[in-house]
Amino acid sequence: MIFRPRIFLVLSLFLCVSLHAADHLTHPLADPPNWKSLEKFQKTITHDEFDRLLHGVYCSHGISDDFIRVDEKVACILMDRDAQSWFTLRFAPSEAKQAAIPRWWRPARALPKSKKKSAPLSGVKIALDPGHIGGAWAKMEERWFKSGDAAPVEEGEMTLLVAKMLAEKLRALGARVSFVRDKTEPTTPYRPDDFKETARGILKAEGIENPPEDFQRPDDPQREQSVRWQSEILFYRTSEIRERARRVNSILRPDVVLCLHFNAEAWGDEQNPTLTDKNHFHVLVNGSYLPPELESDDVRFEMLRRLLSRDFDEEIKIADPAALALAKKSGLPAYEYTKDIVTKVGTSGYVYARNLAATRLYQCPVVYFEPYVMNSVDVFARIQAGDYEGTRVVNGIERPSIYREYVDGVVDGLVEYYQAARK
Numbered sequence: 001m002i003f004r005p006r007i008f009l010v011l012s013l014f015l016c017v018s019l020h021a022a023d024h025l026t027h028p029l030a031d032p033p034n035w036k037s038l039e040k041f042q043k044t045i046t047h048d049e050f051d052r053l054l055h056g057v058y059c060s061h062g063i064s065d066d067f068i069r070v071d072e073k074v075a076c077i078l079m080d081r082d083a084q085s086w087f088t089l090r091f092a093p094s095e096a097k098q099a100a101i102p103r104w105w106r107p108a109r110a111l112p113k114s115k116k117k118s119a120p121l122s123g124v125k126i127a128l129d130p131g132h133i134g135g136a137w138a139k140m141e142e143r144w145f146k147s148g149d150a151a152p153v154e155e156g157e158m159t160l161l162v163a164k165m166l167a168e169k170l171r172a173l174g175a176r177v178s179f180v181r182d183k184t185e186p187t188t189p190y191r192p193d194d195f196k197e198t199a200r201g202i203l204k205a206e207g208i209e210n211p212p213e214d215f216q217r218p219d220d221p222q223r224e225q226s227v228r229w230q231s232e233i234l235f236y237r238t239s240e241i242r243e244r245a246r247r248v249n250s251i252l253r254p255d256v257v258l259c260l261h262f263n264a265e266a267w268g269d270e271q272n273p274t275l276t277d278k279n280h281f282h283v284l285v286n287g288s289y290l291p292p293e294l295e296s297d298d299v300r301f302e303m304l305r306r307l308l309s310r311d312f313d314e315e316i317k318i319a320d321p322a323a324l325a326l327a328k329k330s331g332l333p334a335y336e337y338t339k340d341i342v343t344k345v346g347t348s349g350y351v352y353a354r355n356l357a358a359t360r361l362y363q364c365p366v367v368y369f370e371p372y373v374m375n376s377v378d379v380f381a382r383i384q385a386g387d388y389e390g391t392r393v394v395n396g397i398e399r400p401s402i403y404r405e406y407v408d409g410v411v412d413g414l415v416e417y418y419q420a421a422r423k
């Protein structure tokens with residue numbers, strides 16, 4: 001059984017004092033915000049720096065005065081809508097007078113200089129997060145399709161293969177590599193059955209009083225209203241991402257997390273998927289919170305924690321060269337979003353800020369790779385060719401395996417950044 005945590009916070013702050021229950025969370029599995037933990041960020045940021053990150057990166061779609069107010073000396077952030085209690089952040093009077101930023105990860109410039117030229121990543125702690133679970137869970141998480149007699153395409157297996165190959169190369173360059181997931185098994189100890197009551201609660205809140213327990217086919221119109229579908233999502237997405245965040249934040253504590261994915265366009269029927277000519281690539285960092293998302297107390301808190309930790313400044317310095325290096329290797333054009341949910345950041349043209357749970361909950365820089373459309377004609381042929389040494393003619397073009405190309409692009413970008421930053 002999973003209970004929605006309700007804790008009572010006692011907050012004694014600069015301008016406001018309050019005692020109340022945390023509420024208005026995004027999700028029954030969300031952690032209630034611990035605003036007191038942000039006290040350590042007092043006077044660690046100037047007004048101008050706060051303003052730049054708030055409007056340029058995190059609240060680039062606007063933010064209402066009802067939630068965040070920025071004055072010359074302080075910013076006030078709404079902690080609780082019902083109680084109308086506010087967290088007051090005091091700005092540093094100048095950059096020279098700002099206190100050290102309390103955080104466990106190290107930006108490249110704070111790392112000891114690398115002694116050997118052959119080890120430009122020496123001492124850098126890199127956690128690899130292969131997207132999804134794969135294996136026996138691939139169909140449930142809708143990351144599986146099969147075209148004709150060809151082998152099935154499973155993103156969770158492909159991302160794990162990339163992670164293992166990448167780890168070997170990064171270690172050879174001196175990095176200390178850890179895995180957020182290293183097999184095709186869930187990280188979370190829970191399973192869909194553990195979330196049936198929570199699923200019923202979510203459906204009830206959506207006005208569905210007597211939801212069907214099960215669904216028969218992926219195209220069943222009742223599917224998304226069924227207890228099974230809801231409890232499966234709570235398992236493989238919500239609970240799995242939250243457990244990965246717990247591992248990153250309390251056990252692995254890396255300098256950067258690389259989230260590894262393959263992209264796809266809608267493929268329709270998993271047994272008879274649509275193949276497309278579209279193929280593209282983009283990289284995500286955390287930001288671009290949408291106004292309705294910022295109405296949740298936990299999201300405002302987590303956004304502010306990222307802003308104050310200055311994750312973005314390090315993320316973009318890694319993401320830009322890594323995106324350009326992988327774009328060069330793959331020849332892929334930048335993906336252009338059709339919905340206004342992201343903000344283009346940096347200079348490469350490939351990097352977007354977007355508010356994903358994984359990039360929001362990990363308390364360190366996170367660079368999230370989305371290259372290759374798995375159900376494009378070209379990528380599908382490359383996946384069928386599998387991994388191989390050297391080059392081969394695949395779909396009429398001589399080239400390395402798609403996995404080696406992915407790995408080499410990421411490695412080139414990281415080496416370029418860390419070499420330049422640690423000179």
Ligand SMILES: [Zn+2]
Pocket residue numbers: 131132155261262263
């Ligand atoms: Zn993915």
